[in-house]
Amino acid sequence: MNMNGGQALMKALENEGVDILFGLPGGAILPVYDPLIDSSIRHVLVRHEQGAGHMAEGYAHATGRPGVAMVTSGPAATNIVTPLCDAYMDSIPMVVVTGQVPYAAIGTDAFQECDTTGITMSVTKHNYLVTEAADIPQVIHDAFYIATTGRPGPVLVDIPKDIVDPNNPRSAMEWYTPDSHDLPGYLPNQAGDAELIRQAAKLICEAERPVLYTGGGILKSRGAEALLELAEMTGIHVVTTLMNRGGFPDDHPLCLGMPGMHGNYTAVTAMQEADLLIALGARFDDRVTGKVGEFAPLANIIHVDIDSAELGKVRRPDVAIQGDCRVVIEELVKALKEMGGSEAQPDRNQWRSRISGWQERFPLTYEQSKGDELLKPQYVLEQLRDSTPSDTIVASGVGQHQMWTSQYWKFNHPYTWVNSGGLGTMGFAIPAAIGAKAGRPDRMVWAVDGDGCFQMTAQELVTAATEGFPIKVALINNAYLGMVRQWQEMFYEERYSEVYLTRDVPDYKMWAEALGCVGLRVESPEEVGPAIAQANEIDDQPVVVEFRCEAEENVFPMVPAGMSNSDVVVDPSQRDQPR
Amino acid sequence: MSAADGGGTTTLVVRVENKAGVLARVAGLFARRGFNIESLAVAPTDDERFSRLTIVVGVDAAPMEQVVKQLDKLVNVVDIRELNPSASVERELMMVTVRANPEIRGQILDLVRIFQATVLNVGYDEIMVSLTGSPSRVDDFEDLLLPYGIVDVQRTGKVALPKLVKAAPDPLAP
Numbered sequence: 134m135n136m137n138g139g140q141a142l143m144k145a146l147e148n149e150g151v152d153i154l155f156g157l158p159g160g161a162i163l164p165v166y167d168p169l170i171d172s173s174i175r176h177v178l179v180r181h182e183q184g185a186g187h188m189a190e191g192y193a194h195a196t197g198r199p200g201v202a203m204v205t206s207g208p209a210a211t212n213i214v215t216p217l218c219d220a221y222m223d224s225i226p227m228v229v230v231t232g233q234v235p236y237a238a239i240g241t242d243a244f245q246e247c248d249t250t251g252i253t254m255s256v257t258k259h260n261y262l263v264t265e266a267a268d269i270p271q272v273i274h275d276a277f278y279i280a281t282t283g284r285p286g287p288v289l290v291d292i293p294k295d296i297v298d299p300n301n302p303r304s305a306m307e308w309y310t311p312d313s314h315d316l317p318g319y320l321p322n323q324a325g326d327a328e329l330i331r332q333a334a335k336l337i338c339e340a341e342r343p344v345l346y347t348g349g350g351i352l353k354s355r356g357a358e359a360l361l362e363l364a365e366m367t368g369i370h371v372v373t374t375l376m377n378r379g380g381f382p383d384d385h386p387l388c389l390g391m392p393g394m395h396g397n398y399t400a401v402t403a404m405q406e407a408d409l410l411i412a413l414g415a416r417f418d419d420r421v422t423g424k425v426g427e428f429a430p431l432a433n434i435i436h437v438d439i440d441s442a443e444l445g446k447v448r449r450p451d452v453a454i455q456g457d458c459r460v461v462i463e464e465l466v467k468a469l470k471e472m473g474g475s476e477a478q479p480d481r482n483q484w485r486s487r488i489s490g491w492q493e494r495f496p497l498t499y500e501q502s503k504g505d506e507l508l509k510p511q512y513v514l515e516q517l518r519d520s521t522p523s524d525t526i527v528a529s530g531v532g533q534h535q536m537w538t539s540q541y542w543k544f545n546h547p548y549t550w551v552n553s554g555g556l557g558t559m560g561f562a563i564p565a566a567i568g569a570k571a572g573r574p575d576r577m578v579w580a581v582d583g584d585g586c587f588q589m590t591a592q593e594l595v596t597a598a599t600e601g602f603p604i605k606v607a608l609i610n611n612a613y614l615g616m617v618r619q620w621q622e623m624f625y626e627e628r629y630s631e632v633y634l635t636r637d638v639p640d641y642k643m644w645a646e647a648l649g650c651v652g653l654r655v656e657s658p659e660e661v662g663p664a665i666a667q668a669n670e671i672d673d674q675p676v677v678v679e680f681r682c683e684a685e686e687n688v689f690p691m692v693p694a695g696m697s698n699s700d701v702v703v704d705p706s707q708r709d710q711p712r
Numbered sequence: 713m714s715a716a717d718g719g720g721t722t723t724l725v726v727r728v729e730n731k732a733g734v735l736a737r738v739a740g741l742f743a744r745r746g747f748n749i750e751s752l753a754v755a756p757t758d759d760e761r762f763s764r765l766t767i768v769v770g771v772d773a774a775p776m777e778q779v780v781k782q783l784d785k786l787v788n789v790v791d792i793r794e795l796n797p798s799a800s801v802e803r804e805l806m807m808v809t810v811r812a813n814p815e816i817r818g819q820i821l822d823l824v825r826i827f828q829a830t831v832l833n834v835g836y837d838e839i840m841v842s843l844t845g846s847p848s849r850v851d852d853f854e855d856l857l858l859p860y861g862i863v864d865v866q867r868t869g870k871v872a873l874p875k876l877v878k879a880a881p882d883p884l885a886p
Contacts, residue, residue, distance in 0.1 A: 254736070317729065442782050445777065446778055
């Protein structure tokens with residue numbers, strides 16, 4: 134079938150199962166926006182290209198399918214670099230199509246030209262500059278394959294204008310449906326080594342104080358069920374990192390919750406005291422380990438990861454298994470069953486009682502606001518958690534509100550937590566929530582945002598309002614760049630430098646209304662519940678609820694940067710408790 | 713110790729897809745991980761789909777493992793071999809132009825003979841010679857020419873292949 138490159142691009146995207154595209158047109162990508170009109174793919178017109186990228190990420194987080202964004206060349210391409218880097222750090226499958234100046238003009242400093250593949254080389258899993266229209270079907274097929282297999286990640290496809298422009302003879306091509314990949318350097322491996330899995334099973338059967346340290350690889354591999362089986366068969370407690378919240382139910386008696394810098398005391402301490410860490414799809418991030426040399430000093434390490442470069446990158450494992458988390462866990466469960474299953478596990482009652490002792494002495498805690506004090510953010514999050522369906526999808530920005538959300542929410546379903554972990558991208562929440570809602574229109578989607586984050590990407594609420602994505606935003610307004618304020622209080626002798634954002638400017642209620650949303654403002658604890666109920670009722674418009682919160686509330690527990698996890702600072706009310 | 717002394721260096725032989733931008737991906741990865749490339753030789757292989765890069769890096773063992781693994785993650789990198797200098801045969805080509813007045817040309821020709829180098833071009837007061845050899849032998853030759861005044865020098869960077877098995881196979885082995 135004869136067609137032009139632009140038509141071929143649309144057909145190739147359709148063939149990959151793309152149902153929605155987040156984007157914004159411009160000069161170089163213009164020819165592709167014409168065949169888009171005739172395509173089955175829905176396009177969501179964003180207000181800033183960064184929004185398109187984060188929406189694609191949110192979509193991928195919530196559905197497991199690759200998110201797709203399409204923007205033009207030059208400034209549009211540079212605007213989407215942040216989402217690419219974010220997706221790269223958090224292993225999010227995403228395909229970004231960028232327009233480029235005509236092939237013959239590349240390298241001439243043409244209008245809106247930039248070296249997109251050069252700029253994005255270090256923040257993509259792979260990228261392509263397509264030079265011939267005939268390459269488009271194969272490149273798109275390869276791009277989706279690379280983005281979604283092995284360790285998932287973002288792939289960028291840069292397309293010069295002439296090969297998609299029907300008025301240019303270089304765009305003429307004959308359609309073909311690619312049925313294979315010629316990628317001799319890319320051979321992702323799923324299965325783990327059977328002998329190493331047996332060694333791991335043996336270590337598990339010998340361990341007296343084991344902990345399952347589970348990361349984003351659980352969710353990426355659709356491995357939550359396998360993890361549940363492994364944990365229940367062995368009776369081993371599970372910590373869920375920021376990237377695996379929801380990968381193991383918070384309400385499960387074996388769940389210890391989030392570890393790390395703002396993890397709860399029990400999760401941090403159990404890892405610290407463990408004699409065996411079973412790291413599944415986790416990467417020993419500095420926010421989890423604290424001072425690496427003093428992290429889990431007594432523990433043997435079993436490390437399972439799809440990416441062999443993670444094995445031994447930070448901590449030398451005793452058993453290193455390269456493979457897909459779900460596949461390896463299933464094999465591990467089989468191996469453990471052959472060794473006797475739950476019967477073969479040693480008596481760990483002493484360890485269990487130590488863990489429950491920590492849980493009793495050091496639960497998450499905060500002091501409720503008194504008198505005319507403003508709201509406590511933790512209270513807002515508890516109320517929000519308790520008055521929304523358990524399968525609500527929560528997206529968050531980055532900072533204090535993110536940590537409180539992770540701490541106080543009860544994640545009992547996989548793919549309900551959407552956040553920026555590795556890159557820590559402020560402003561992630563609103564566009565990511567829109568992407569999640571686009572992928573899961575059946576679910577209630579709340580974005581929990583800070584006032585600093587909100588001001589970075591609020592314009593995408595226009596996208597939500599006009600494109601029909603009735604997301605809800607809980608805006609934790611504490612008038613500060615709160616996490617930075619907390620660090621200045623704790624580590625810079627309360628010398629506050631450039632962290633005050635003001636309480637009343639902008640007027641968030643009016644701003645929300647101007648953006649096409651319902652705007653609500655809440656200042657006292659008794660208003661919190663009714664405002665959430667009101668927001669939950671609205672399903673034809675986005676809602677922003679501004680919660681006016683105390684400025685000086687800090688996130689605890691906290692392991693100060695560079696310190697050992699053994700030096701975790703607990704809430705002031707718990708500091709006299711025996712460790 | 714510098715890489716030229718052969719200390720603390722590793723030679724990586726990297727087979728890559730012969731596509732635009734692949735060298736930039738490889739070089740960029742080294743830069744990002746803070747490794748300096750001591751020498752780099754690029755050439756096509758007998759299979760036109762691939763090129764071979766011979767990269768000499770000065771590094772410690774532990775981060776080297778990380779670089780190799782990261783390199784292996786590049787989609788266009790097909791395979792990587794780490795060559796230990798003692799288990800490989802290494803060669804490098806040098807072309808050098810040396811000051812050589814007619815009176816001292818003979819001294820330089822002596823060195824050319826001793827090293828089995830080749831005279832490529834002769835001018836009134838300069839001479840151009842080339843030498844192929846192990847990197848340390850090329851270093852020696854360059855050091856000996858230095859006092860005469862080197863006008864121009866080009867070295868290709870090292871290429872290498874693993875040493876071959878010497879022992880005959882055991883006839884009794886299964």
